[in-house]
Amino acid sequence: xxxxxxxxxxxxxxxxxxxxxxxxxxxxxxxxxxxxxxxxxxxxxxxxxxxxxxxxxxxxxxxxxxxxxxxxxxxxxxxxxxxxxxxxxxxxxxxxxxxxxxxxxxxxxxxxxxxxxxxxxxxxxxxxxxxxxxxxxxxxxxxxxxxxxxxxxxxxxxxxxxxxxxxxxxxxxxxxxxxxxxxxxxxxxxxxxxxxxxxxxxxxxxxxxxxxxxxxxxxxxxxxxxxxxxxxxxxxxxxxxxxxxxxxxxxxxxxxxxxxxxxxxxxxxxxxxxxxxxxxxxxxxxxxxxxxxxxxxxxxxxxxxxxxxxxxxxxxxxxxxxxxxxxxxxxxxxxxxxxxxxxxxxxxxxxxxxxxxxxxxxxxxxxxxxxxxxxxxxxxxxxxxxxxxxxxxxxxxxxxx
Amino acid sequence: xxxxxxxxxxxxxxxxxxxxxxxxxxxxxxxxxxxxxxxxxxxxxxxxxxxxxxxxxxxxxxxxxxxxxxxxxxxxxxxxxxxxxxxxxxxxxxxxxxxxxxxxxxxxxxxxxxxxxxxxxxxxxxxxxxxxx
Numbered sequence: 215x216x217x218x219x220x221x222x223x224x225x226x227x228x229x230x231x232x233x234x235x236x237x238x239x240x241x242x243x244x245x246x247x248x249x250x251x252x253x254x255x256x257x258x259x260x261x262x263x264x265x266x267x268x269x270x271x272x273x274x275x276x277x278x279x280x281x282x283x284x285x286x287x288x289x290x291x292x293x294x295x296x297x298x299x300x301x302x303x304x305x306x307x308x309x310x311x312x313x314x315x316x317x318x319x320x321x322x323x324x325x326x327x328x329x330x331x332x333x334x335x336x337x338x339x340x341x342x343x344x345x346x347x348x349x350x351x352x353x354x355x356x357x358x359x360x361x362x363x364x365x366x367x368x369x370x371x372x373x374x375x376x377x378x379x380x381x382x383x384x385x386x387x388x389x390x391x392x393x394x395x396x397x398x399x400x401x402x403x404x405x406x407x408x409x410x411x412x413x414x415x416x417x418x419x420x421x422x423x424x425x426x427x428x429x430x431x432x433x434x435x436x437x438x439x440x441x442x443x444x445x446x447x448x449x450x451x452x453x454x455x456x457x458x459x460x461x462x463x464x465x466x467x468x469x470x471x472x473x474x475x476x477x478x479x480x481x482x483x484x485x486x487x488x489x490x491x492x493x494x495x496x497x498x499x500x501x502x503x504x505x506x507x508x509x510x511x512x513x514x515x516x517x518x519x520x521x522x523x524x525x526x527x528x529x530x531x532x533x534x535x536x537x538x539x540x541x542x543x544x545x546x547x548x549x550x551x552x553x554x555x556x557x558x559x560x561x562x563x564x565x566x567x568x569x570x571x572x573x574x575x576x577x578x579x580x581x582x583x584x585x586x587x588x589x590x591x592x593x594x595x596x597x598x599x600x601x602x603x604x605x606x607x608x609x610x611x612x613x614x615x
Numbered sequence: 616x617x618x619x620x621x622x623x624x625x626x627x628x629x630x631x632x633x634x635x636x637x638x639x640x641x642x643x644x645x646x647x648x649x650x651x652x653x654x655x656x657x658x659x660x661x662x663x664x665x666x667x668x669x670x671x672x673x674x675x676x677x678x679x680x681x682x683x684x685x686x687x688x689x690x691x692x693x694x695x696x697x698x699x700x701x702x703x704x705x706x707x708x709x710x711x712x713x714x715x716x717x718x719x720x721x722x723x724x725x726x727x728x729x730x731x732x733x734x735x736x737x738x739x740x741x742x743x744x745x746x747x748x
Contacts, residue, residue: 337684342732344620349648351624353737354728358685359622360739361702362678367691370676375693378673378717387712426677426712475655478700480646482674482693 216311218448220462221611223252226571229439229562230408231327237269241278241323244440244567248319252444253458256283259444260315263290265302265322265566268329278321287315295601296515298322299441299569300470304607306445307468316450322571323440324564331424332436333602334363366425366433366516368602371482373427373518376525380533387427389536391418394432394517394559396545401556403546403587408437408562432517434558441570460614463577466500466594467610473603485519485600489526492598492608497528500610502594504528507550509579509595511572514557519600524552527598527608551589554579569607572597580613617734623647626740632725633668634740636699637661645699668723670696670742675717677710690715694742696723707743720745 225247227240235243241264249255256279264275270293279289288309294301299322306318334357344353357363377386398413413431421429446454451462471492476484497503504527512527514520521535529550530538538544544552555561555575558568576595578584597609621628625647627635636645641658645666652659675692690705692715705721708714721742728737 331680331682334682334685336682339684340729340731340737344731344735344737346620346624351649353620353622355685356623358678358681358687358689359704359728361693361704362676362681362689362691364678364681366680367676367678371674371691371693374676374717375674381717423677423679425679428676475644477644477698478693480648480654481700481702 219307219310219465220446220448220451221443221465221573221577222254222446222451222458222462223248223250223444224442224570224574224577225251226406226441226567226574227439228406229437229564232438235438237266237274237323237325238277238281240325240438240440241274241321242281244323244442245278245282245319245321248442248444253455254317254444256285258317259285259287259319261288261306261309261318263292263302263305263318263320265292265298266324267293267295267298267565268324268326274323294605295603296513296565297470297569297599297601297605297607298566299571300599300607300609301569301605302566303443303570303573303609304468304470307465310445310447316447318445319442320445320570321440321442322566322569324566325438326436326564327438329436331364333365333368362425364425365602366428368483369516369519370425370428372485373516373521375482376522376535380536382536387419388415390427390432390517390521391415391429393520393539394418397514397553397557397559398431400546400554401560404556404561407556407560408435409560410556428516428518432559434515434563435560437562437564439562439564439567439571441567441574443570443573461581462614463580464612464614465609466502466612467496467608469496469499469608471495471606483602483604485604486522486526488604488606489523489598489600492606493527496608496610502610506594507596508592509554509576509589510550510552510598511555511575512552512598513600514553514559515563515600517559520553520557523598527596546587546589554587554589569599572599573609573611576611580611619736619738622728622737622739626725626738628725628738632740633723634666634701635663636666638664666699666701667697669745670694670701670721672705672715672717672719672721673700675705675715677712677715692742694721704741706741
């Protein structure tokens with residue numbers, strides 16, 4: 215049995231527009247912040263995992279070393295869609311678990327402000343001669359002609375599919391908008407969120423429609439940001455100071471899954487099955503169940519996505535996501551607060567940073583350091599990300615005993 | 616008459632336009648793209664099967680913002696054609712939430728997309744609400 219791994223230090227930069235900072239400025243700020251939070255230096259780190267999606271071929275990890283410390287340690291540059299940050303963290307955790315290092319650093323960084331609509335390419339002018347190309351022998355662009363490739367559109371269908379499978383008497387548009395209303399309300403307490411304005415239901419529903427039922431504020435915000443974490447083995451932690459041990463957060467489960475084949479999964483991405491599998495594996499590994507959770511940060515890349523993950527993560531009875539939401543449970547004063555950070559819809563979604571930033575949020579509450587937005591008495595938390603394609607990361611974190 | 620060409624090779628034109636899928640002979644999994652092997656069971660033997668043209672809307676969105684060059688709004692959907700899921704647009708009705716419903720019965724339809732320099736007409740497909748809906 216591999217020994218336990220702990221998060222010793224963790225930080226995130228402010229998410230938002232950072233026109234004066236490049237990728238390395240953001241990555242350095244997060245990495246040095248995590249090292250300082252951990253009370254260690256680059257010299258203590260035995261492995262580095264660096265996540266970045268938009269420049270996935272740029273060896274961001276080595277670039278970062280060249281700014282903050284070239285110590286010769288192994289570097290893994292990872293890219294795994296929107297699960298990149300969680301994958302980087304898990305890479306460092308696996309390395310520590312395998313005994314190759316007793317301390318590791320994971321960084322996720324993205325410059326995404328102004329990136330606009332993700333998914334789908336600009337449609338070029340049709341060719342002068344129809345010629346079948348690619349795996350479906352298309353003679354012309356299919357995005358927009360055979361469904362949509364855009365992220366808001368794909369995730370809108372994922373939410374609508376849930377409404378089809380679990381018919382709801384109420385107005386679906388309003389339901390999804392209310393989920394967004396919750397997250398925007400939560401964001402007002404998070405100084406590191408990209409957007410911290412409370413939005414009324416009317417404002418959210420009346421905003422620009424992107425892909426029904428997702429209006430603009432119901433979509434995650436493309437922005438810049440970075441997050442980083444230092445992980446340490448149980449045996450190494452015991453040699454560190456009382457203060458370091460007190461603030462350390464136990465990684466009770468670190469799970470990564472991909473999408474297993476299901477009928478229709480190559481027609482509309484199936485973000486459900488791999489999340490369910492990851493959650494089941496994580497609960498088993500941690501020896502806890504959803505009823506033991508005090509706090510959840512889940513991948514609300516769109517309001518329509520948050521709903522399905524209540525069910526996928528087992529936060530509600532099977533098929534009961536709408537009732538769970540309507541009960542008020544996922545509000546910060548509810549039974550099981552979800553996305554008290556403001557979620558991706560307000561905090562922002564600098565892709566590779568997201569899967570570490572959500573863990574930072576959980577750690578903050580477990581340590582009792584979340585300030586104005588502290589949820590009292592948090593002992594067990596879960597962080598979830600989904601990268602379309604697909605990859606799912608689930609981490610369960612627990613307060614030091 | 617320079618003839619027609621389907622937008623994608625899994626659209627079969629002619630008197631009874633329909634979609635065809637590659638079905639794994641071992642496990643029955645269906646695919647629309649050129650295959651290396653079956654994603655479900657790893658099998659490499661496939662047969663071509665005709666996908667029913669009638670179906671039911673299982674999920675949809677009304678895309679109001681798309682990449683430049685793509686006309687909006689349009690309805691993108693997943694249609695369950697008697698057990699085979701198909702991606703396609705809902706056409707022949709206004710793209711508003713009032714006109715498209717989950718569970719709505721639809722039927723495959725084809726329409727011209729454009730004519731190339733040689734006079735060949737490309738033909739696309741979509742799903743249109745069945746009558747008496």
